[in-house]
Amino acid sequence: MSATALAPEPLTAFPPSTRRFDVGIVGGGAVGLATAMALAEQRRLSVLVVEAESTLARHQTGNNSGVIHSGLYYKPGSLKAKLCTEGRELMYRFCAEHSIPHERCGKVVVALDADEVGRLGVLLERGRANGLKDLRVLPIEAVREFEPHVAGVAGVFVEETGIVSYRHVTRAFAKVVRAHGGEVHTAAKLLGVRRTDDAIVLNTSRGDAECRTLVNCGGLQSDRVAQLCGVRPGVRIVPFRGEYYQLKPHAQKLVRNLIYPVPNPAFPFLGVHFTRMAEGGVEAGPNAVLALARHGYSWRDVNWRDLAGTLGYGGFWRMAAKFWRTGFGEMHRSISKVAFHKALARLMPDLQIDDLEPGGAGVRAQAMEPSGALVDDFRIVRGPRMIHVLNAPSPAATASISIGRHVANLV
Numbered sequence: 001m002s003a004t005a006l007a008p009e010p011l012t013a014f015p016p017s018t019r020r021f022d023v024g025i026v027g028g029g030a031v032g033l034a035t036a037m038a039l040a041e042q043r044r045l046s047v048l049v050v051e052a053e054s055t056l057a058r059h060q061t062g063n064n065s066g067v068i069h070s071g072l073y074y075k076p077g078s079l080k081a082k083l084c085t086e087g088r089e090l091m092y093r094f095c096a097e098h099s100i101p102h103e104r105c106g107k108v109v110v111a112l113d114a115d116e117v118g119r120l121g122v123l124l125e126r127g128r129a130n131g132l133k134d135l136r137v138l139p140i141e142a143v144r145e146f147e148p149h150v151a152g153v154a155g156v157f158v159e160e161t162g163i164v165s166y167r168h169v170t171r172a173f174a175k176v177v178r179a180h181g182g183e184v185h186t187a188a189k190l191l192g193v194r195r196t197d198d199a200i201v202l203n204t205s206r207g208d209a210e211c212r213t214l215v216n217c218g219g220l221q222s223d224r225v226a227q228l229c230g231v232r233p234g235v236r237i238v239p240f241r242g243e244y245y246q247l248k249p250h251a252q253k254l255v256r257n258l259i260y261p262v263p264n265p266a267f268p269f270l271g272v273h274f275t276r277m278a279e280g281g282v283e284a285g286p287n288a289v290l291a292l293a294r295h296g297y298s299w300r301d302v303n304w305r306d307l308a309g310t311l312g313y314g315g316f317w318r319m320a321a322k323f324w325r326t327g328f329g330e331m332h333r334s335i336s337k338v339a340f341h342k343a344l345a346r347l348m349p350d351l352q353i354d355d356l357e358p359g360g361a362g363v364r365a366q367a368m369e370p371s372g373a374l375v376d377d378f379r380i381v382r383g384p385r386m387i388h389v390l391n392a393p394s395p396a397a398t399a400s401i402s403i404g405r406h407v408a409n410l411v
């Protein structure tokens, strides 16, 4: 998560309502702009991107861990597995071609006991099925050659993992879109949608524009954008905040690159890790707590409409009834630095509580079924002249270029 925001985009003149685009894209995050790039650069279509905020990548894309994920975790054959492994290599190539600072530094996953060594084996099978190279369980002494300060009994080194700033990547996507005649407008929030015989009229906070096809990449608002378009999303976005600490400068030497725990199969997105950031510094986290607003970056941010939307959703209570114990554990880590430090020190006993200072936070847009099940795979649904990206959690930043190409094929 990046603590500083980039400067607002210059306010562009909004297109007149008579101008019609082939495709209108809602959302200026990595997924929206990668989609616009695929349509403008590869398909030569005229595209318009409308972003509600005054900067691009203001939400998930600009507040994430900045990891280029390898594809180790995802169920073989899933969209996540396919688009992450393809997208990872496309991301490395894009960063090299556009001189975006990035590193293919690799990461270690550390098993703390025999049970976790067993789960590591399952993980390696997935990784191999997803095409990762040279995966094998290493004795802890070998893992410590990569990361000298880790605890544990065994681990694995994943060479395909890397780091980058997705805010910079997204800005570069926008540059490509504009270079191919596309328009990217910030401070242009989609308020409503009207259909004519042969077009879709986007009513935005900066005026109207027409397009033949609409693509919804609204992230934390994607279910609401679908509803504005007259589509029932069938899922609800439930916002989960991930909070970070960062290592004070004197302690950053404890971490060379990236250190991850073996994920719990029931909650693959839980488990704090250490991440060296492409823009400098080392982050530790994130946890996962219910955000009281879709843009709720701290406990102080409460949006009653958002909160009522979550608490009024049957699926939320069905999930909470099952996983309340885990939820309380995460909340405890949110309010207690001692508990957060304890979770981190399991991976790295040399880490002292005073080595940590508060970092930032990001909010995950997690689609939830009415049954309470969290949608695991990317979910992209088609309607008449519309495509809605309704679930694009991690590793969607890594996979953004391949998600964009996938959506462009659907268009």
Ligand SMILES: Cc1cc2nc3c(=O)[nH]c(=O)nc-3n(C[C@H](O)[C@H](O)[C@H](O)COP(=O)(O)OP(=O)(O)OC[C@H]3O[C@@H](n4cnc5c(N)ncnc54)[C@H](O)[C@@H]3O)c2cc1C
Residues within 6 Å of the ligand: 026, 027, 028, 029, 030, 031, 032, 050, 051, 052, 053, 056, 057, 058, 059, 060, 061, 062, 063, 064, 065, 066, 067, 068, 069, 188, 189, 190, 191, 217, 218, 219, 220, 221, 222, 225, 242, 286, 361, 362, 363, 364, 365, 392, 393, 394, 395, 396, 397, 398, 399
């Ligand atoms: C804490 C955290 C850590 C993560 N770590 C990683 C990681 O290391 N690697 C990785 O690959 N992925 C990671 N992810 C996931 C990744 O960040 C997201 O999957 C990805 O950024 C999703 O991109 P997006 O474009 O769909 O969403 P967003 O970046 O949220 O963009 C959606 C955009 O739509 C705009 N919008 C919404 N409604 C409207 C409207 N009505 N009109 C106009 N615009 C609208 C929003 O303002 C927003 O800018 C992480 C996520 C979080 C939260």
